[in-house]
Amino acid sequence: MITLRKITLDNRRTIFNLEVAEEQQKYVASNLSSVASCYVLATNGGSPFPFAIYSDEQPVGFVMITYGITGYDLPNIAVDNYCILRLMIDKQHQNKGYGREAMIEVIEFIRTFPAGPAKLCWIPYSPDNLAAKKLYESLGFNENGEVCHGELVTVLEL
Numbered sequence: 394m395i396t397l398r399k400i401t402l403d404n405r406r407t408i409f410n411l412e413v414a415e416e417q418q419k420y421v422a423s424n425l426s427s428v429a430s431c432y433v434l435a436t437n438g439g440s441p442f443p444f445a446i447y448s449d450e451q452p453v454g455f456v457m458i459t460y461g462i463t464g465y466d467l468p469n470i471a472v473d474n475y476c477i478l479r480l481m482i483d484k485q486h487q488n489k490g491y492g493r494e495a496m497i498e499v500i501e502f503i504r505t506f507p508a509g510p511a512k513l514c515w516i517p518y519s520p521d522n523l524a525a526k527k528l529y530e531s532l533g534f535n536e537n538g539e540v541c542h543g544e545l546v547t548v549l550e551l
Contacts, residue, residue, distance in 0.1 A: 395494035397444040397456065397502060400428060407452050408445045411483040420522050424455045427479045431457060440508035446482070446495045453486035455479065456499055460508035468539040468546045474513040475503045475551075496532055504551055511551055517544035 400408055409425040412418075422430070431441035439459060446454035457479035461472060477499060482492045503514050516534060518525045520543075529547045539546040 394449060395453075395491060395498055396447050397495070397498050398447050400443055400445050404445055404452060408455055411452065411455060411481065413481050414484040414487065417481075417484075420519050420525070421479055421481045424481065427455065427457045434459060442502075442507065444499075444502075446491065446498075448486065448489075448491055451486075452483075453491050454482040454495060456481075456495060458499060458503060460511070468515065468517075468537075468541045470513055470515055470537065470539070470546070470548060473509065474511045474515060475508075477503075477514065477516045480516075492528055493531070496528065500532065500549065514549045514551055516547050517541045518547065519543070520545050 398404070405428075409423070409428070411424055413421055428443050431443045434441045440461060442458040444456050444458070445452050446456060456477065459476045459478050461474070477496075480492070480495065480499075482495070500514065503511075515537075516529055518529065526547075532549065534547040534549045536545055537548045
């Protein structure tokens with residue numbers, strides 16, 4: 394069973410050491426960099442939600458959710474909406490369905506509107522990341538025609 398858990402002093406190093414496969418590294422920042430970005434966003438008025446992804450008691454991935462500002466150039470739909478800015482499953486735990494299960498948990502969390510009301514959740518992804526496109530589409534996300542830093546924007550109505 395997949396759960397989202399806070400990053401703590403006890404699990405932080407394990408989460409920082411999780412990595413995607415070498416050919417996927419161009420798609421996602423390191424978890425350490427992502428957690429540092431959360432700190433910067435939080436101290437500048439943003440609402441980041443970093444979580445460790447666990448399968449039972451085993452850490453298998455990381456996700457970073459933001460609300461409203463992300464500190465980056467934003468697509469038009471970003472204001473007052475949620476963004477799944479980072480999602481990764483460790484290379485040793487891929488192809489087990491954890492990414493899909495984690496996304497379901499993430500969407501359920503977002504639908505509690507922890508930082509405020511929203512109509513949409515959006516995800517930027519690289520056009521050549523076909524695995525991500527397939528996953529997002531299977532969960533009801535649809536491209537809205539926007540491009541952000543060379544990445545396509547896909548959107549889910551909440």
